[in-house]
Amino acid sequence: MQKITPFLWFDGQAQQAAEHYVSIFHNSRIAQISHYGEVGPAPKGSVMAVIFELEGQEFIALNGGPGFKFNQAVSLFVRCEDQMEVDVMWERLSVGGETSMCGWLKDRFGLSWQVVPNLLWEMLQDKNALKSQRVMQAMMQMKKIEIAGLQQAYDAV
Structure with a gap:
């Protein structure tokens, strides 16, 4: 596990973004997808976060909503x-x-x-x-x- 991981905030596009980035860079993969449960700002079952790697560098993409750009x-x-x-x-x-x-x-x-x-x-x-x-x-x-x-x-x- 790397010490520092870039954490990227998306408005419902975390999985699409991670899949797009993984398709561009070699040595890249989707490592994990987690979903919102009963409690959370998004509907139950929707993608909450995606952990992915680009060229071996880990990133986390969060579907956090429209609050930040x-x-x-x-x-x-x-x-x-x-x-x-x-x-x-x-x-x-x-x-x-x-x-x-x-x-x-x-x-x-x-x-x-x-x-x-x-x-x-x-x-x-x-x-x-x-x-x-x-x-x-x-x-x-x-x-x-x-x-x-x-x-x-x-x-x-």
Whole structure:
């Protein structure tokens, strides 16, 4: 059992969200589904919570009702090995949601994600400040992160 587990509040969509996320990431599964009983804010027998794993990381999704909504103050950060993985994650996570700048998106459940290639972090930490600044400038113009555009900015110095 991991020490810290992200706990996500949904309004009746916990199971659908967990199933969606599990379908996107490898090494993922639904571990447990619990249901409301006689006492609870939702009808007896409806899904209360879903424990699921994404890439081995445990999450809990709760059907807590309409009281709280997700916002960009918290996001899930997806590290990608290459452009193909960025493209796949971006496409699958953004279906029914909305895309934003700098690799950020909201999925169809309102949860914010950042889809970022590992290479970006290497470039941003380059000892040559001009290179890292040019990469940052290029990234700030992108919605989905494009490694070719980052590389072009990096090599231009």
